[in-house]
Amino acid sequence: METRSNHVLVGAVVLILLAVLAIFTVWIARLGGTASKEYDIFFKQSVDGLAKGSAVTFSGVPSGQVKDIALWRNDPQFVRVRISVNDDTPVLQGTTATISGVGFTGVSQVSLDGARKGAPSITCPDQPSPNDCPYGVPVIPTKQGGxxxxxxxxxxxxxxxxxxxxxxxxxxxxxxxxxxxxxxxxxxxxxxxxxxRGPEIAATLAQTRIAIQQAGDAAQQIGQLAQTTNGVLADDVKPAMQNLNKAIASAQQSADTLNAAIQDARPGLQAFSKQTIPEVGQLVRDLRVMSQSLSSVAEKVDQQGAGSLIGQQKLPDYKGK
Structure with missing residues (x-):
């Protein structure tokens, strides 16, 4: 009876010591380990080669592992991957997740990158919506990898x-x-x-080159001629046009003066045409009659002498036979 009691006591003491050792081991492990954070990633693609325990890297540095893989109940097109990363991993705004292969083994891993200095950490808001934190942990957006x-x-x-x-x-x-x-x-x-036809083509190209050069020279000469013409127009034609404009203005002024003089002389001209001209005509007729009379007198004087103007013509004496 005493031997049996001793065995029970010894067994109880051993179990207590084992429990204390297990608790101490867990405590030591927690002290020696680092805290971790969990995130969800929703991939709209196949996650072949990815499994629980697969590595999670940040810019190629091992930073955690995959904890769970499952289809998203809200939308089966997406695969929800829960990852756990070290607390010091800079999962900031702008960080994205991709699936990358590890060599040619067919094993895949989750790769995180894209953190920006000074950006805030990815966290759940105080009142998260179903799309922000559907399972209570922050969501890392995805980026389609190779x-x-x-x-x-x-x-x-x-x-x-x-x-x-x-x-x-x-x-x-x-x-x-x-x-x-x-x-x-x-x-x-x-x-x-x-x-x-190579030589002929070469000759044609040479002639074409010469023609183009001549055309360029002609264009240059035309440009010089145009400049000269512009100079002539500026130096000679413009002053001549100014003088012509002045002459036209003077002629216009003279014409205006002449019109005014004609307007002033019009009453006298009308009187001259109605009175003086008929009188001048009558005077001319009288002078013509007087001229005819004077011509008759002169002819008579020539034929009969000056005496014919005083008396009658004396008849000749008649002598009988």
């Missing part, structure tokens, strides 16, 4: 590759091959013809 881009674009790449293969097959049919061969043959003939 592996994710390849995996997401693989179907489109395969479809385009298939379409390209079909088009190449149709392009390389027997008929098209014959056409391509004809085109190549014509190209060879054209190349040979151009090679044979």
């Amino acid at each position: 592996l994710g881009a390849i995996l997401n674009s693989a179907p489109q790449l395969l479809e385009r590759l298939s379409t390209l293969t079909e088009r190449l097959t149709g392009l390389l049919s027997d008929r098209n091959q014959a056409s391509i061969a004809g085109i190549l043959e014509n190209t060879n003939r054209l190349s040979d013809a151009l090679a044979d």
Whole structure:
């Protein structure tokens, strides 16, 4: 009975010591370890190669591990990945997460990068919305990495590759091959013809170069002529135009003066035309009659002498036979 009691006592003491040792070990581990923070990442892509315990790196530095992987119940297109990182990891505003492969082993890891100096840490707001912190921890936005881009674009790449293969097959049919061969043959003939006409082409190019040079000289001369013409217009034509304008102004002034004089002389001209001109006409007629009379008298004096003006003409004496 006493032996049995001793065994129970010894067993109880051993269990107490083991429990104390376990508690001490956990305490030591907590003292020696570092605190960690948890974040959620929602990937809209395949997470092949990622599993619980997979590494989490920040700019290539190991900083934590993956704690949980599950489909997001609100939207099955997304995969929720819960990660735990060291407390001193700078998960700040602007930090993004991607999935990257580790060598050629098929194992993947979560890569964080993009922290900016002075930016605030990613935290949950005081009143988080379902999109901010749906599971009570901050959410790190994603950025499509090289592996994710390849995996997401693989179907489109395969479809385009298939379409390209079909088009190449149709392009390389027997008929098209014959056409391509004809085109190549014509190209060879054209190349040979151009090679044979090389000297003529060179001469033509030389003449073209000379013609272009002459055209440039002619354009320069035309420019000089235009400058000279502008100078002549400025030096000679403009003063002449000014003198002509002055002459026109003077002529206009003279015409105005003449018009005024005519207006003033118009009453006298009307009286002259109505009274004086008829009287002058009558005077001219009288002078014409008087002139005729004087002509008759002069003729009579010439024929009969001055006595004819005093008496009558004496008849000759008649003598009988």
